[in-house]
Amino acid sequence: QLLYEKLGKTSRTVDTDLEAKIESLRETQRKYNGILRLSSALASQLGAAQHTQRALGDAFADLAQKSPELQNQFLYNADTQRSLTRNGEVLLAALHFFNNSLNTLTNKTIEDTLLTIRQYEAARVEYDAYRSELEACGGNPGEAVLARIERHRRHYERLRDDSAVKLQLLHENRVKVMNKQLLLFHNAVSAYFSGNNVALEAAVRHFSVPGAP
Amino acid sequence: QLLYEKLGKTSRTVDTDLEAKIESLRETQRKYNGILRLSSALASQLGAAQHTQRALGDAFADLAQKSPELQNQFLYNADTQRSLTRNGEVLLAALHFFNNSLNTLTNKTIEDTLLTIRQYEAARVEYDAYRSELEACGGNPGEAVLARIERHRRHYERLRDDSAVKLQLLHENRVKVMNKQLLLFHNAVSAYFSGNNVALEAAVRHFSVPGAP
Numbered sequence: 573q574l575l576y577e578k579l580g581k582t583s584r585t586v587d588t589d590l591e592a593k594i595e596s597l598r599e600t601q602r603k604y605n606g607i608l609r610l611s612s613a614l615a616s617q618l619g620a621a622q623h624t625q626r627a628l629g630d631a632f633a634d635l636a637q638k639s640p641e642l643q644n645q646f647l648y649n650a651d652t653q654r655s656l657t658r659n660g661e662v663l664l665a666a667l668h669f670f671n672n673s674l675n676t677l678t679n680k681t682i683e684d685t686l687l688t689i690r691q692y693e694a695a696r697v698e699y700d701a702y703r704s705e706l707e708a709c710g711g712n713p714g715e716a717v718l719a720r721i722e723r724h725r726r727h728y729e730r731l732r733d734d735s736a737v738k739l740q741l742l743h744e745n746r747v748k749v750m751n752k753q754l755l756l757f758h759n760a761v762s763a764y765f766s767g768n769n770v771a772l773e774a775a776v777r778h779f780s781v782p783g784a785p
Numbered sequence: 786q787l788l789y790e791k792l793g794k795t796s797r798t799v800d801t802d803l804e805a806k807i808e809s810l811r812e813t814q815r816k817y818n819g820i821l822r823l824s825s826a827l828a829s830q831l832g833a834a835q836h837t838q839r840a841l842g843d844a845f846a847d848l849a850q851k852s853p854e855l856q857n858q859f860l861y862n863a864d865t866q867r868s869l870t871r872n873g874e875v876l877l878a879a880l881h882f883f884n885n886s887l888n889t890l891t892n893k894t895i896e897d898t899l900l901t902i903r904q905y906e907a908a909r910v911e912y913d914a915y916r917s918e919l920e921a922c923g924g925n926p927g928e929a930v931l932a933r934i935e936r937h938r939r940h941y942e943r944l945r946d947d948s949a950v951k952l953q954l955l956h957e958n959r960v961k962v963m964n965k966q967l968l969l970f971h972n973a974v975s976a977y978f979s980g981n982n983v984a985l986e987a988a989v990r991h992f993s994v995p996g997a998p
């Protein structure tokens with residue numbers, strides 16, 4: 573049936589509005605996965621930098637002890653690196669929370685709706701195949717044939733309605749989750765990079781980030 | 786001669802003060818190389834994070850265009866990532882300047898003094914070897930033997946004095962360089978991580994960081 577459709581040799585049942593929403597959801601899933609890849613890379617790169625900053629803080633502190641001629645210069649660098657390390661742990665907790673939530677949304681919640689959509693698409697192909705067969709035969713179909721087509725039509729319509737409902741619920745859920753996560757991401761990142769550790773800790777508390785120090 | 790010294794079978798000429806300074810310089814070179822390894826790692830890790838932040842800024846901006854329902858949330862995240870990327874370039878220029886200066890100090894300037902010191906150490910061993918030989922023979926050394934020992938003594942003393950002078954000049958130079966570089970490192974890092982791009986740009990200008998944007 574799919575082959576005949578591609579060759580333009582048969583008609584297909586189309587729900588334009590629903591198909592546009594499905595295409596848009598697949599695009600959203602692709603783009604959110606792109607964000608997830610980047611934000612995961614960022615978390616691991618900043619994690620590595622913080623590991624280095626901790627070691628650098630210790631090395632500066634060691635040299636402060638052993639270099640009376642540059643004691644203060646080493647000391648204030650040790651202090652800066654160490655305070656950045658502490659704030660960095662709070663930022664990383666926020667980034668991991670963002671990444672986990674985005675992963676759940678993209679690869680579980682959205683994927684679950686796409687599963688229903690794939691069933692809907694299969695049912696549509698099956699229904700259209702029986703319909704085309706009927707049209708090709710022409711004439712007087714038997715009652716059994718008509719009943720079979722009717723059964724496939726109902727199956728197709730039920731899955732179409734399921735898909736539409738799930739898409740609507742998913743839309744609301746997605747906007748809610750992303751609204752929260754994008755705000756957390758922004759607040760945590762800008763608090764960290766403006767040295768505002770009070771705001772940083774307030775952000776992770778406000779969004780109930782698990783594992784925040 | 787070195788073997789006999791280790792076995793305690795011969796005497797060695799010792800300049801306690803100079804040898805303590807030499808040991809301390811070797812320790813300083815080791816520790817500065819440790820700092821250099823860490824600060825180079827930090828520069829490359831923050832460079833990678835900035836690369837990711839630039840891509841993340843673009844991805845957020847793209848989603849802002851395509852998601853009217855979350856346009857603002859994506860937009861302010863795009864803005865934050867992009868402004869961090871710009872400041873990050875200034876920070877990286879400062880870190881590279883610090884790393885280059887520390888590398889020159891540790892592996893060229895200090896190394897140059899250590900070269901003279903190694904010549905001094907070799908001259909000391911040679912002088913002591915001739916001295917031991919003379920003691921072992923006992924009796925009446927010929928004039929030629931005495932003249933040879935005298936020549937080695939003068940060679941040793943000249944290199945010892947050279948080493949002492951170079952150590953003193955190096956000390957002053959090292960304190961001057963590190964004083965400047967540690968201040969730059971501190972000012973650039975704390976300006977960047979407090980989101981103070983005016984102070985960050987002032988720091989790289991003040992220290993004439995080359996290649997700063």
